[in-house]
Amino acid sequence: MRELGRREINEVHVEAGSKLNASLVREGCVDELLVYLAPSLIGAGQGMFALDAPARLADKHELRFHACAQVGADLRILARFNHNTTQHHDYT
Numbered sequence: 001m002r003e004l005g006r007r008e009i010n011e012v013h014v015e016a017g018s019k020l021n022a023s024l025v026r027e028g029c030v031d032e033l034l035v036y037l038a039p040s041l042i043g044a045g046q047g048m049f050a051l052d053a054p055a056r057l058a059d060k061h062e063l064r065f066h067a068c069a070q071v072g073a074d075l076r077i078l079a080r081f082n083h084n085t086t087q088h089h090d091y092t
Contacts (some may be wrong), residue, residue: 001029018050025049025061032080033063039073 004012014024024030035048054060063079070076 018047021048022050025051030081032066032078035077035079036071037075037077 014020016024051061062082064082065077066080067078068075
């Protein structure tokens with residue numbers, strides 16, 4: 001992350017599994033989530049984040065919805081982390 005900051009790269013898009021997603025969230029490297037939700041049920045599925053439940057509700061990772069739009073049959077949801085309650089790092 002420091003190297004990306006040094007190169008003045010301020011935006012990185014990550015499409016990953018639950019473990020890397022969780023690591024990035026835990027380390028405060030995520031500003032926003034862009035999620036597409038399809039109107040389908042296909043079984044148990046996979047989790048988006050391999051995060052442990054917080055010991056206290058106050059320790060949750062809080063998001064606020066920024067935009068929601070229908071794209072075809074899917075929903076496109078943009079949610080941003082509330083940095084008042086979530087740790088955030090500056091890697092510049």
